[in-house]
Amino acid sequence: MKPSLLGNRDLIRAMNRSIVLNVIKTNGPIARAEVARQTGLSPATVTGITAELIGENLVFEKDMGDSSGGRRPILLAINPSGGYVIGIKLTETHAIGALTDLEATVIHKRTDNLHGRDPEVIVKQLSLLVSELLKMAGLPKKKLLGVGVGLAGIVDSEQGMLRQSPFFGWRDLPLGEMLQAQVRVPVYVDNDVNTLTLAEMWFGGGQGIDSFLIVTVGRGVGLGIVVNGQFYRGARGGAGELGHTVIDPEGPTCECGKHGCLEAFVGDPGLVRMATEAANRGEIHGPITSMSDLLTQAEAGDSGARAVFAHAGDILGQGIANLLNIFNPQKIIISGEGTRAGDLLFGPMRESIARNVMPGLARDTSIQIDAWGDDAWALGAASLVLHELFESPLNR
Template identity: 45%
Template sequence: MILKGDQSTIRSINRALVLNLLRQHGALGRNELAERTRLSSAAVTGVVAELIEQGWVIEGRSGPPRGGRPPVLLEIAYDAWHAVGVKVMEDALEVVLTNLRTEVVARNHVQLVSTEPHALIEQVVVEARALLEASGRSPERLVGLGVGMAGVIDPAEGVCVYSPFLHWQEVPVRRLLEEKLSRPVHLDNDVNALATAEMLFGWGKDACNFAVVTVGRGIGAGLVVNGEIYRGASGGAGELGHTVSEAGGRLCECGKRGCLEAYAAEPALLAQAKERFPEFNRHRFQIAELLEAAEGGHEGVRALLKEAGERLGVALANLVNLFNPELIVIAGEGVRLGAEFFGPMEQSLRQNAFNGLARDLEVHLDPWGDDAWARGAAGLIIQREVFARPLL
């Protein structure tokens, strides 16, 4: 491969190489970095010196001796930098301040003042500044701000193309935020934000091909193909919830019939329970009560969870046949649906996937925290500003 690029581009590539190795393997010595990057010792020493000077890397403890003196191990200075992550919801903002490992330093959850774009952007700016100030961390060490939201997003342009919840079309979120914050901003679909965070520090750290499937109010998928988020032609890839589970079946929120989401997302589970069992047909009926009924031995509810889990399993088998991932991570508040739902899901996935494709497939349920979406959003800007390789 011929690398076109000047010295500074090559330096940026080497810098990303070193930072990603330290992210994946933890502390490493200079010699080991040179071996793994296949760069010369002099080149590694140069890149490392620059990273230390700029505060990205620190020299830590000594490693096991390899012949002569024990090597000094290098680590990423995870706590020396921070990022803001924002999850925009239909009625609220979840805002977190994280370190470089997307560990939460401070967080806030606020109701939206307005869904009008300029007002909402202003609220994001106010909340981000307030969090930074309250934490006492330096604004100079803020890597930037990541925003995750549902809908069709153009991450290259930083534009929300369409948001069904906020009724936005073509809102230049990144430009509006960067003008006010004077820091880098990255906008993406919320499921892709989660997938990015999984790729950096989660189950996907060592995987090149995997899917993050979110279950909850809706069902979505973030697809990582050859180490990159797969977006499709117009940023709409991964709408797993609107793949057809039953042609001509139940009406979906999207207006079409028979979508997976109309059977297996949480609102659909509640709706079906109400239809089937009159005792649940009351105004305020919540998922917690549905799960209580299942735990209490309600056979009808258990059957409903099993059917819905199996439908998700079939959809995942189709996804496995199309993408052949090595790993599927299940995330989202729907993880609380538990074994009554995910047991049948996994069984059905393995039964229906094409011979051999699911044999080595790992399936993990991610323990869910309310700030996971916003942490994912912080991961977006950390990925872009710290770990991404420059485009040639």
């Protein structure tokens, strides 16, 4: 949620502040004169803004020492403990919270089971999760800069409005406003894949890269898009539904109601369904009732189980080859809990990309597969708040 619309002068001031903060974050420790050179702001403006940032403890002066015996340069750096943020990932059954410092280092984590699907009850639980994390860290409320929430579905992040949630069945729920009324710090809400994209952009493999895509695999298949250094959301926040691009109109029914979406072949429920059918036909050592059953069989060398992953990898590779043709990105980052399948999925995926991409385009893009950590989604949600801090209001 945006606190308020800014007037022109306030907007310029807020922009300059974010630009300075961003340069210090990206290139610090850095001298004031260098900040002025890189931002194009006057030395007086830089001095004024940095004095404010130092006063707020967000930035500190680092005495670097100069071995040449000359005057010691005073350099500016982000003060990691100048403020804290909390990120929460909402799944169908759990709220996973992480408290991080300004460098996105996770200080404390906590996971709570959700009590049902009533929005009022869940918002109370989230508010409790926030206070518990502060208590664990021994931090006063005033050190908390904001709370970010990431969840599946279509989110109007400007309004903190959840337009549609496939898992909870919520529609047009003002989740940001509801939680902000409880926790009394700024609350930002976004689609969970978008939050992961921001985390990669500011703190991960997307730092300093102008055009990259992040593809998430797991429960669903998502896509985050960064073009020309800007995060792309589409007309009303709905961009990136890679999982619901149709691969085969005669294919299995998808959760969205259509047939043969990519996600129906590559997402966890689709894989388990295909594996269960194969086990019933005697093609896999059964029974298979979950992803971990399937993974165990495949890792033990069961050829039927490996074929299920190979088929999914092949289809994922087709989807990614299409993305390479459309975006010609510098990098594709693959993330999400589905990366646990490793080469079972990504070997066939790489072969499929090579087979399906327009000749000559593949070499422009590097592919990075993230090692998955359970706190990655919560860290992504925390980045939502850090993004507000470091990103110029004009680019938000």
